[in-house]
Amino acid sequence: MLKVGLLGAGRIGRVHAQAISAHSNSKLCAVSDAVPEAAESLANEYGAQARGSDEIIADPQIDAVLIATPTDTHSDLIETATAAGKAVLCEKPVDLSLDRAVQCLKTVSGRGKPVMIGFNRRFDPHFSALKDSLEAGEVGTAELLSITSFDPAPPPVSYVKVSGGLFRDMMIHDFDMANFLMGDVPQTISAVGSSLVDAGIGAAGDVDTAVVTMTYADGRIAVIKNSRRAAYGYDQRVELLGSKGLLQVQNALENTVVKSTAEGVVGAKPTYFFLERYMPAYRVEWAAFVEAVANGSDVPVSLKDGVAALAMAEAATLSMHSGKPVRMEEVLKPVAK
Structure with a gap:
């Protein structure tokens, strides 16, 4: 069972919460958001905990994080999460800055942790x-x-x-x-x-x-x-x-x-x-991520694809x-x- 932390409880975060919870081999354990009330509402809906992003990433019991926060936070969160040993699925785009996205790719490329970018289509x-x-x-x-x-x-x-x-x-x-x-x-x-x-x-x-x-x-x-x-x-x-x-x-x-x-x-x-x-596509996307993490195989949409x-x-x-x-x-x- 893949234990998942969701970073971001906005509209797209809610879409991903549905996909995570609907999959038989993943469990939504924690939700964070810059607006605490939003995190609490979504967490309560799916039987998860509302926690801070740093706390979720640092938790050794969390296997993977799904990043659905504002774009200018994506690269930082990808780097922090992979450094903590987490698998990552991050919403598009990788960053607002191409230079920063390339730096992120270089930083995480040797860590051996899967990073998938959310091109659900x-x-x-x-x-x-x-x-x-x-x-x-x-x-x-x-x-x-x-x-x-x-x-x-x-x-x-x-x-x-x-x-x-x-x-x-x-x-x-x-x-x-x-x-x-x-x-x-x-x-x-x-x-x-x-x-x-x-x-x-x-x-x-x-x-x-x-x-x-x-x-x-x-x-x-x-x-x-x-x-x-x-x-x-x-x-x-x-x-x-x-x-x-x-x-x-x-x-x-x-x-x-x-x-x-x-x-x-x-x-x-x-x-x-x-x-x-595209709701069916989000479910298939999440299933592909879960399968890649479970099997240790390459994710179907890489960080390089995002760059x-x-x-x-x-x-x-x-x-x-x-x-x-x-x-x-x-x-x-x-x-x-």
Whole structure:
């Protein structure tokens, strides 16, 4: 039985608490949060203890910690937890700073403790089925990838100000999905972005609408489209054109009823947000982490994967501000020293 401490009792912490408690081989033992009342509420809900983060990490009875705290705490907590002998699953991104994330990777790489980054979409049954079809050669070689990710509504501007921006906070999932499906990091990244949804987001120095084009060393191309607003719901689609065919993942709908009348054909909207769309993926993600820790095998999404996605977000940010394509080696070279 894997004994787990949860660091962070906010919205995403609650999602992870469900996944931890639902697994037959893990137990949520302790919860911490900067707001003690939040930790106590969540701990009471799952029969755990509300404790301080340092206390949880130092407890030799705790086998693993799940980090769901604000992003600027992630690297410090990863380092502290692995130094204490804990296995770690940390929410994305690794850090707001690429330099700090690379330093974290170097610090923990020799400790022999598993660190997994929470890119849960890799574990979505629809996307993983597409990946399986691609690897089986069913559509030949991947040539052109298109990822669409639109939120139903923008987050509060107060959140935007501390999130690291759209590329680090939202599109980072899509950067990792591109790496997952294409099997490589792109060679160049070109990005454009605008503030079309909420003027407050623009005033905070961020964008809410963006398109990124990525090219690979072998000529393959990937395009990512993000928006903070889709009036019809949570739009999550992937289309991959191969040399022998096309693979697509369409939206998960509220229901599968289609009404056809003389007035037209009408179907349901996409599910409203990530809780409805991706809860099964969070459970599969946690199961994969538990299995890796139990078997001593490699985690399926490594800290190195997290750094790669953050580097892509950095490249996209630089490209958007400069109006020019950015080569990934330009981003990674300064931090590789």
